Amino acid sequence: MSQQSQTSETRQGRRSWRRKVALFLLIAIPAGYMAISAQKSRGSGEDKQENAAATGLTHSWPSKVQRRIYDTPIPSYSVDVAFYESNSWKRSQMYVQFVTNPKGLDKFLGRLGADRDVLNDGRITIDAKTAGVVGWKLDADGKWAGGVIDQKDPEPTLDITVDFDNPDHPKVYVVSTVTP
Structure with missing residues (x-):
C-alpha cells in the first residue's frame, strides 16, 4: 500500500x-x-x-405586593404575623393576623384612612364560617371590637376584628376581599 x-x-x-x-x-x-x-x-x-x-395560615409576612393589593399595611414590629390567600373567579381574599401594640393598631387603621372609631366594642365582623377557613376561633367570650372598611372599587373591603384580651398587645384579624 x-x-x-x-x-x-x-x-x-x-x-x-x-x-x-x-x-x-x-x-x-x-x-x-x-x-x-x-x-x-x-x-x-x-x-x-x-x-x-395548601390550607391554613402561613406563618410569615405576606409579600409587599400582596399587602398592597389587599390593603393590609401590617405595622412594623408586629409579631405572630400569618396570612392565607384564597383566589377564585368571583373574588380573592387574604386572611391576615398579627399582634401589635396600641400605637401599631392606630397606625394600621390610620393607613386605611380610619381610626379606632371604626371598631365597635363587642363586635366580631368575621363570621365563624370565614374564620374557620384558617382555623380562627373568634367566639363571643373575650374583649372584641370590630368594624368593616368598605372602599370604592377596585379597593378591597376589609373585615377587621381585634382581640383586646391583652390591651397592651391587641391581636388583629383581617379578611380583605377583592372582587373583580
Whole structure:
C-alpha cells in the first residue's frame, strides 16, 4: 500500500470519527437540556400545586405586593404575623393576623384612612364560617371590637376584628376581599 493511500484512509477515518462525535453531540446536548428543563418544569409545577392545595395560615409576612393589593399595611414590629390567600373567579381574599401594640393598631387603621372609631366594642365582623377557613376561633367570650372598611372599587373591603384580651398587645384579624 502506498503512503498516499494510507494517509487518505487515515484522514477519512479521522473525518468519520469527528462526524460521529459531532453528530452525537448535536443530538445529546439538546436532548440533555430538554430532559433537565422538563424535570425542572415538573418540579416547579408540583411546587405550585402544593402551594395551591395548601390550607391554613402561613406563618410569615405576606409579600409587599400582596399587602398592597389587599390593603393590609401590617405595622412594623408586629409579631405572630400569618396570612392565607384564597383566589377564585368571583373574588380573592387574604386572611391576615398579627399582634401589635396600641400605637401599631392606630397606625394600621390610620393607613386605611380610619381610626379606632371604626371598631365597635363587642363586635366580631368575621363570621365563624370565614374564620374557620384558617382555623380562627373568634367566639363571643373575650374583649372584641370590630368594624368593616368598605372602599370604592377596585379597593378591597376589609373585615377587621381585634382581640383586646391583652390591651397592651391587641391581636388583629383581617379578611380583605377583592372582587373583580
